[in-house]
Structures are given as C-alpha cells and as structure tokens.
Amino acid sequence: MASVALIVLAVILGRALVRRRAVLARWQVIPGWIAVAAMLVLAVALSPGEFELRKFVGACLMPAGLVWLGLLAFARILARRAGRPLAGVALALWLLFTLAGNAWLGNFALERLQRGYANVDPLGQGQFDAVLVLGGGVEVSDDGSPTLTAAGDRVVLAVRLFRAGRTPLLLATGPYLLLPGGVATSNAAATAAIWMQLGVPEGSIVLLEGPRTTTDEVLALKTAVAERGWQRVGLLTSAWHLPRAMRLCRRYGVEAVPLPADAVGTPPPRLRFLVPQQDGFQSVQTACWETLGMLAGR
Incomplete structure (x- = not known):
C-alpha cells in the first residue's frame, strides 16, 4: 500500500510542478522533479517485485x-x-x-x-425441510449443457448441505429458455442436472421453473411452502444478494433462513x-x- 501512496503523491507533486512552471525558478523546479523521481523509485523498491x-x-x-x-x-x-x-x-x-x-x-x-451475512456458517444452521437456491449460479450453452457461473458457489454449497444431511430437498429455480433448434429447457433444469451429476438423487430435487426475478422466486417459494407444508426452509444465494432477497421475504411473509455463499473480500493492496x-x-x-x-x- 505504501508504494501506491507514493505513486499518488508523485503524480500530485508532478502535476503541481507542471502547472506552476511559469512562476517557479529553476532552482525550485529541479528539486521538485528530483523528489518526484525519488518517490517513484521508492515506490518500485517497496513494491512486491518484478x-x-x-x-x-x-x-x-x-x-x-x-x-x-x-x-x-x-x-x-x-x-x-x-x-x-x-x-x-x-x-x-x-x-x-x-x-x-x-x-x-x-x-x-x-x-x-x-x-x-458473510460470517454465517451455512452448515451450522440446523435442519431444513427444504433449501431454495436462487438462480444465477448456472447458465446454459447453446447445446443445452449447463455450466457454473461466477456465482456457482451457491450450486455447490447446496450439494454440501444435502450431503451433510441438513436438508432432504433442494429447490432449483430459474426462467424457461428456448435453445437453438427450438429445444425448451430452464435454468432450474440446468441446476438440477449439475446436482444429479454431483450425486443428488432426482427425487430429492424440486424444480420451480419460470421465475425471472428475485421477487418471482420468493413468491414461488411462498407457494411451494403453502402447498407442501414445510416448516423450516433455507434461502441460499450470494452473501451480497441476501439483503435484497431477505427484504423481499419479509415483504411477502416468507419465513426463510439466510444461507450465504461466495462472500467477497477486499483485494490486497x-x-x-x-x-x-x-x-x-x-x-x-x-x-x-x-x-x-x-x-x-x-
């Protein structure tokens, strides 16, 4: 971080010298540029290296x-x-x-x-009747094969919860898709395909196909809870997405336990x-x- 600060200071000093070159004497300008060069050299010396x-x-x-x-x-x-x-x-x-x-x-x-939410341990939140994984963790290629996105941690974390015995059911959600050639599928089906490849039985997966927004997903969960009589459900999504998702749950009267995935950290200096x-x-x-x-x- 010190090298970054030195570079910023060198830029500020250099800009000041350029703007005031008409009113500064040479004996004032030369030491200024020497200071700029010294700060840049020091920044390189303090940097992590080549x-x-x-x-x-x-x-x-x-x-x-x-x-x-x-x-x-x-x-x-x-x-x-x-x-x-x-x-x-x-x-x-x-x-x-x-x-x-x-x-x-x-x-x-x-x-x-x-x-x-970032410090919540998803595996330490007890037992659930079902866990809903919000969409966004999977995308579908033109040939219909599913792949994980940058938010794919939520898809893998759901399998970990299932394997740990925290839930008997995983709920996948997402909009319908029309692939080239007229083949119909959905993001929910793509998520389910990955889960089955990772060893989750088809009978332990529930598809909530159709929702396109987080609001739609929360409303679909509300309907599923009412129809199936689940008492305790988990809501699994990225940690930074949970504030919005949980706010919608409160608005529509959905009781869900937040389960964070892929929490981010600050890049190093x-x-x-x-x-x-x-x-x-x-x-x-x-x-x-x-x-x-x-x-x-x-």
Whole structure:
C-alpha cells in the first residue's frame, strides 16, 4: 500500500510542478522533479517485485487500461490547448471510469452489502425441510449443457448441505429458455442436472421453473411452502444478494433462513488494482445493481 501512496503523491507533486512552471525558478523546479523521481523509485523498491510490476504494466496494456491512460492524456492535452472547463470534463470522465472499474471500490461496496451475512456458517444452521437456491449460479450453452457461473458457489454449497444431511430437498429455480433448434429447457433444469451429476438423487430435487426475478422466486417459494407444508426452509444465494432477497421475504411473509455463499473480500493492496479492470467493473456493477434493486423494491 505504501508504494501506491507514493505513486499518488508523485503524480500530485508532478502535476503541481507542471502547472506552476511559469512562476517557479529553476532552482525550485529541479528539486521538485528530483523528489518526484525519488518517490517513484521508492515506490518500485517497496513494491512486491518484478512480478507485480509486470501485472501492473499488463493491466495498463489491456483495453480498459489503454482507455484509462488515454482519457488521462486527453485531459492533459485539453488543459494545455482548450482551457480548464473542457479539461475538467475530461478529468471527471477519467475519474468516473477509474471508479467504475476499481476492484477495491467494488468489493468494498459488496462487503457493505453482505455485512451481517458473510460470517454465517451455512452448515451450522440446523435442519431444513427444504433449501431454495436462487438462480444465477448456472447458465446454459447453446447445446443445452449447463455450466457454473461466477456465482456457482451457491450450486455447490447446496450439494454440501444435502450431503451433510441438513436438508432432504433442494429447490432449483430459474426462467424457461428456448435453445437453438427450438429445444425448451430452464435454468432450474440446468441446476438440477449439475446436482444429479454431483450425486443428488432426482427425487430429492424440486424444480420451480419460470421465475425471472428475485421477487418471482420468493413468491414461488411462498407457494411451494403453502402447498407442501414445510416448516423450516433455507434461502441460499450470494452473501451480497441476501439483503435484497431477505427484504423481499419479509415483504411477502416468507419465513426463510439466510444461507450465504461466495462472500467477497477486499483485494490486497497491489499496484495493479489502481488500473480499471474486468473484476472491478463486475463488482461495481453488481453492487450498483443490488442497491438499485433494493431502492426499487425488486
């Protein structure tokens, strides 16, 4: 983290020197640039080493990194040729792009969402009549084969709960899908297929096909509980998704025990995470989507 702080300070000092070069004497400018160089050298010395520097350079050469550097250079060019207003707009766009793809910010937001659920042990919550796994953990390829998504931990955790004897029934949910060639299936059926491949008997799986949103899934669970008379059910989804899901359960009068999967943690203080990247965009968007969903009551 010290290397990151030194780089930021070097950038701030360098920018100040460039902006005030017309009013500063040479004897004032030269020590300033020596200080900038010294901070950058110290940042390299304090960095984890050549491996981390390669990762940083590689991140800068990726499409998002090139756009990030290009926006910063564009803001600098506008500052010199078009004046401060346009440069300020370009700099604001650069800052927005930086935040939108920042892995630290995205994971911090997700950690705030999952607070209160992340430390819950799903295997230590007792016995259930059934456990509902919310959709999103599986996707279906064009040939109909199911694959796990980034949220696939919830699908595997459900099997662990079943194998540990915590529940006799696993509930899969998800919308209907029409594959190329007119073949119909559903995300719920895809989840069930993976469970059976992992040794869960078909008779221990209940499909709740059709729901497209979290609200639909909660309402489908409410109907299933009323029809089957289950007394204690678990609701299994990503830890950061549980606040919205449990809020909907309370709204519609569904009593369910939250079971968190794939809780996220803050990325380590590495130089590469200064650069906007895929993981950052994904986590920031997920956090924004969950927050928007809660505000909209969906």
